[in-house]
């Protein structure tokens with residue numbers, strides 16, 4: 001499953017946020033028997049008004065939302081890469097993640113010390129990103145040494161190691177791997193995949209504010225927002241403390257509490273939604289009497305790959321897909337009604353699935 005790693009300096013609210021995510025997971029655990037429970041992972045449902053609507057219409061026995069995994073990746077401190085390094089566990093965990101949520105402290109509280117003194121989220125982001133970059137440089141250097149040994153008698157390896165050398169220059173100048181424009185070289189691309197460089201991943205900034213600053217106008221938040229815009233990154237503003245309190249309340253109580261703070265949706269919901277967006281994900285739906293379910297795909301995937309999310313046999317034996325656009329489905333109410341209205345389309349292997357499609361696959365076993 002696609003996961004988002006939570007990183008940040010000590011005392012910024014990571015555990016508080018992760019606890020809230022874990023509580024949200026546990027509240028719904030019965031719906032996700034297929035998710036393995038691990039101490040540093042929280043699997044949470046992606047809120048989606050469309051699946052609520054489809055459930056209301058089809059009245060299935062159960063409804064299963066799309067999910068996103070959040071991984072708590074502890075252990076990032078300033079200077080980590082100079083000493084022992086970030087730790088193998090840290091690196092292994094973060095390499096698995098598709099995107100990174102960088103939590104920075106934007107709340108003032110005299111009772112909670114900041115590891116670097118004053119509150120300064122931009123400095124925190126620089127500290128985090130420097131450590132991640134140094135870790136990447138180390139792995140790229142190792143790979144470079146290996147490739148350059150091979151390149152003495154292998155032309156392709158020579159081209160790949162030259163490319164890697166350029167990437168190292170780029171990173172040594174302080175730039176993340178994500179902004180490197182590499183040449184088209186298979187061996188280099190393979191090295192990139194295998195290294196799983198952290199700074200090549202998408203980043204979401206998470207400004208943790210206190211109760212009084214949820215409108216997102218405090219100075220710290222404003223600076224983070226500027227940086228996020230400059231870098232083309234997504235950003236969320238949350239109050240981790242409130243998120244933790246919200247979990248465990250009934251829906252009505254939650255709504256009341258949110259209203260009392262003057263906010264429309266919880267920070268958790270906006271993190272999940274933003275994560276889904278940052279990862280370039282989309283959902284299609286299957287609708288039946290037994291189950292209404294959202295399936296997660298990457299935007300741009302063709303029908304057979306989408307079928308493969310349900311079962312690998314569906315992909316291998318794919319024949320065709322019967323597809324109804326979400327709006328058409330809602331307008332006509334049932335698959336049969338859509339069929340007679342002529343809005344059910346038969347699509348083949350080349351069909352690029354659209355977000356919200358209601359789908360029925362036909363396949364050979």
Ligand code: GDP
Nearest residue numbers: 010011012013014015016107209210239240241
């Ligand atoms: P971590 O070290 O990053 O995991 O930080 P914690 O989640 O343990 O939080 C550090 C301290 O900050 C704890 O005492 C939290 O209660 C407090 N804290 C976390 N989030 C907030 C917040 O939004 N507002 C305030 N005022 N305190 C918070």
